[in-house]
Amino acid sequence: MSNFNIEDHPHKRLNPLTNDWILVSPHRSKRPWQGQVEKTIIDERPKYDPSCYLCAGNERAGGHKNPDYKGTFVFTNDFSALLTNTPEGGMDEGSLFQAKSESGICKVICFSENHSLTIPEMEVEDIRKVIDVWCEQFEELGGNELINYVQIFENKGAIMGCSNPHPHGQIWSSSSVPVEPAKESVSQKAYFEKNGATLLGDYLKAELDKKERLLAQNEHFVALVPYWAVWPFETMIISKRPVQNVLQLTEEEKTAFADMYKQLTVKYDNLFETSFAYSAGLHQAPTDGKDYPEWHLHMHFYPPLLRSATVKKFMVGYEMLATPQRDITAEQAAKRLRDLSDIHYKKQ
Template identity: 30%
Template sequence: MHRTVTELADGRELIYYDSEPGRDRGAEDPRPLDRVESTPELRRDPATGDWVTIAAHRQSRTYHPPADACPLCPSRDGRQSEIPAADYEVAVFENRFPSLAGGAGRCEVVCFTPEHDAGFADLTPERARLVLDAWTDRTAELSARPGVRQVYCFENRGAEIGVTLAHPHGQIYAFSTTTPRTAKHLAAASAHRARTGRNLFEDILAEARAATERVVLAGEHWTAFVPYAARWPYEVHLHPHRRVPDLTRLSEAERAEFPGLYLDLLRRFDRLFGLAAPTPYIAAWHQAPRTGGEELALHLELFTVRRTADKLKYTAGTEAGMDAFMNDVTPEAAARRLREVL
């Protein structure tokens, strides 16, 4: 991997990730942009202890632009975008409309490909590996910044999820706090250790691998399985067999195997419902916080809000109101369906 660091017209950082050195990344951003002025505010809910970010400036962010005005495509034919280069492999830049900024953290956009109508599942294994390397590099750099508590890499795909830019991309959030879901993981892992003397996530993986009816894919270094108490109709967790806290600690063998398994998994998701449109999903990397996360295990959670070809799973009364999920598909049936769609 080769990285080139540059700046956009308003001073935001832009990083090109290339598979080989020697690419010309000297194109400048000629847009007359003002410096980003964002003042997100962190407020703690006294009833739950959860941190909530108030980011009112995001009301004016780019919303469903036409394809010929996509800000994530390369700059071509006189049209300037967030990527000054006429082509790129993987590009990462500071979000122009960040939810987190300054002491509250940082938000970055990860462009997986210059192809507007592609998706992560369309990438080659080599390009998927380059994205993994970019995630890893950003995790290492952001984790080392003062005030950063946790780094979260994720992808939202599909209008049904709420995506406002159709170009294939993900995001990276550097939080100054521990996220509520990670806090639950920490509490559960601590209780499990006190009760059994073992690590919770190692036991979850071992149990899933033993209960083969919930395994979707398995390699030498990774296993993808539907969790025992899945919240979403089709939800898969992808774990390395060796427990590590974050992406920076993966071995070369684990990195080499990941792209093929992950691309296979995404392509199975796209075949689930027999639709011409790709399946909407969220792909979320769970990484341990900077300190105090020794019991946590790196893993990726992939799930879709679609439960049938013409029905969505909404987070309505019980889910949104009480955080009590009701699943319409048994985990065993979901795993069986994902194995069948090869």
């Protein structure tokens, strides 16, 4: 079609990190919304909750008692999805029935002793302490000969499966590289071998030139809506310098990372004036002792909210059976987020 317009006509976009495609239907976002709209739910929590198993001094679900910690606190998950003592083995009954044992270590990181806080409401210097813990844990877990990948992530909000509102994240480290980082590893390696530069390094340069999907940047990090975004307000934080993992960040870069983490999540909260739900996580090089010059540190944010504080985007029907699809374009989402205030709505 000679008069094709990417802002008006259905099209597919390629995610070069995973080689997956997404269907974008921008014409559908022009239809009037006749669905559910709800008012923002005010979520006011105390600084300390005696019933919270993550608050300082309280007993956890597994029977252990938390110390009277201040700031960050790390412990091995009482109900870990991966275990260090998993025996080697599996099942191999031909190509149709295969299984392999998987070992690992799962940890929980409390971001603060203050039960009422979330990342966007924390000070940059306190978020920096969280990043310092990420570095410590990445070094410790990645140095374990059992561990070949360290996945750092945060689930925020009940609709993203977060079972406790206390500010916290998790680390699941495993003996094999999980599916999504493995796909990214293949794509980044192929690009690096062909072009002599990291995929995300070149992508970031192009986005900085175009500017249409940028949200915020400082000297060392950029927040943007990726061209291939699936979720309505999906974003990424990418390091300007192509480092492979958090241990390669300078002290200045760690603080800049904390600053970008806060800037982005403040915009999220301001979008619908609610504590914005998301799943977020770092993708970085495997820890199997090999060199990965193609890897470029980045952090994904996958938020489900679509039109209000409680109306979410569901992956259903065609998206589960065929291809992920979105109506609002990455450019439209970026403009909405970019235009929001950098001051948290509770302080405005």
